[in-house]
Amino acid sequence: MRKIAVREVYVGRQPIVDRELTVLGYELLFRHGPHALRAAADDDRATGRIIVNTFAELGLQRLVGSRLGFINVTRPFLVGTLPLPFAPADVVLEILETVVIDDDLLDGVRRLRAGGYRLALDDFRADDAERVRRLLPLVDYVKVDVLDQSPSAIARSVEYCRKCSGARPPALIAERVESLPVMRDCVNLGFSYFQGYLLGRPATVSSPTLSPATVTCMELLNRLAKPDITYDELEEIVRMDVGLSYRVLRAVNSAAAGLVRPISSVREALVLLGHRQLRAWVLLMVLADASDIVEEQLSVAMTRARMCELLTAYLPGANPDAAFLTGLLSSLDFLLGVPMTEVVARLPLDDTIARALVDGEGPLGEIVRIAKAYEVADLETLALCPVDLADLAPAYLNALAWSMATVGEAVTA
Template identity: 40%
Template sequence: MGRQAIYDRLGDVVAYELLFRDTAGATQAARRSADATSRVIVAAFTDFGLHELVGGRACFINITREFLVGELPIPFDSNQTVLEIIETVEVDDAVVAGVEELVGRGFTIALDDYTPGGHDRLLPLATYVKIDVLGNGVDVAGIARRCREEHPNVQLIAERLETEEQLHRAFDLGFTLFQGHVLGRPHVVSMVGLSPARLSRLRLVSALAAAEVDFDEVVTLIATDPVLTYRLLQATNSAASGLTARVSSIREAAVLLGLPTIRHWVTLMLVSDLAEGTESQLVATMTRARMCQTVAQRLDISGDVAFSVGLLSGVAELIGQPPAELAQQLPLSEEVSAALADGVGRLGHVLKVVRDYENGDAVGLAGILNPGGAVKAYLAAMSWCNELMGATTAPDEARTSPAPAST
């Protein structure tokens, strides 16, 4: 989560813009997708809490078309939040009607990177207008003058201010609010430990991995998370690009791809959101889970339960929490908890031989799968995981066939 301050003419911070960042060290905002908007919303209102991020100040959140026209819900009230409509949104009748409805509900509207033309229809509905002082060929003075004359109640925000000279010029042009690196760069806000929202997602992971979960339960569990729903539908429609009609519900996606595939896709998405690890770390976690499943099935142990044991042990490492502490916070069976916390029982044995193999000790795994079988199984698990990653994290490049389902 990134946060950049907006200042008034006295130099006081009056608002923050919340920005999605995709790595712990990033300061550049990924602002152009509904997925980025969804992640900002989840982080701001669940992981961190709005008060912790902005105090009593206004909070600007970039909003894409999907949210404006009602395809995706805005899951918070209008208090303190400013919906910043990004410049790439094409304004048509549906967008205008959606913004009118949002204003009627009490939301405050800002227009991002405004230039005369496409967003003129939204000016009467806006409280803030942001003008990029570095925009190529942008008549900053002319745009500011026109906005003040035609919409005197609109507050003008000069953004992307890089130098003192640009800041002074923005003052002279009558801007009332200011944002840019000369005043303050985006600040990355990180969270340590498990928030209630992260704990909730962990519980969803463990519920989806449970052996007894059925079709209706999976559909219901996924549907409780609007961000997850959006991402899954996006990935499903990309993977099944040959369909004549778009998949529009989780139930349709589950029927099309099959329950095992949906469970694994969603599990990977959730684990990716839970931990700020690298792709290689995510691959290692999912590969461990798959290997535990394979070994357990050879020993006539539930593969799904073993998958969850391997998965949760990897998640514990990703979020930096001891497996025993993680197990105490989740509604797990005694056998699963014992395997995670103490490494005991049949599931504990499965987890141990897989982890030993990861660390270069192949004796235990070779005794179950034989030496050649152990190598083959591990490579197959990695291949499965990489295909799963490709289907869910790069939907535009996904194959037309879904990721393979487990038994």
């Protein structure tokens, strides 16, 4: 039987502190497992996973609170080949030491600075000075690798940074600080911030998530490339994939989207994101996604969502779009293996939908209760429902047929 991916997402975070040990921010690091000590790769895929995991899964607030998030980025993200679909307010983009510095890179950095992004040069040493000379005046922070370096070598790095940075020298961060003597030397040399095992080892934060089917993401990207695409068409695609629906909602709720407000339908989430942001997120999802859920479980979730939508014809006061979304989300507790209260806390849902999911309140709560009862042949509950049993059977069969066709399309590629 084909499977749909469900997995834990992991992000490591290591504090960066000032001289009083107050936290400036956290460097966010891709982790492939709960016990991993370092990233599996420093590449575009790892950067894509960090962005997706941070902004569309765990949430930046959960990882850094009111502090800054330092994220390693590779060349394609700096020159604009790959998108950065989040606002610049709470992040610092770290330029890796492996990035080739040329005119295209410098132009990309200038565009990012003009857009409000802060940047840091990572892993600087004095012997790398000539390579980064043109970049130094454009960054806000320089991270100097002080491990196994003498005080005189560290001093040369500091002096070069100050000499080449122009009128606005960057703040210096000593990284890989692993002993008190090194920390004291760095303070005396004028470093403002410090990072390393002495001050805190990377801690890993995790959360379960559903991965959208790659074929669905690719179809959505293809449609988004068309200038005359409508939100009706986009909604039709997103509704086919429970994992994609979940991530779209999370993206709206993240700081990346720039706003937090209650959502009552998939369509409303798409409108709030907009074509450009949606395209950026979907591209990163494809890049990031390389414990599975059995296809049958996904089929149950989609059948329930469709049945909830159809039941609005028999229950006044319930919107079909809201019913579909509520039915879809009502399956996430068993798909993700987390309580429904936690699922709802992660998403920017309208109060009516949230109460329906957690407490079974209102018309939407009643619709979900009926759909669940029909799934398991709970005759006692069905006997009390306001919909005639003769109408439930065709609604369920209609929903089942739609679900089988939809899930079949999503997993065959």
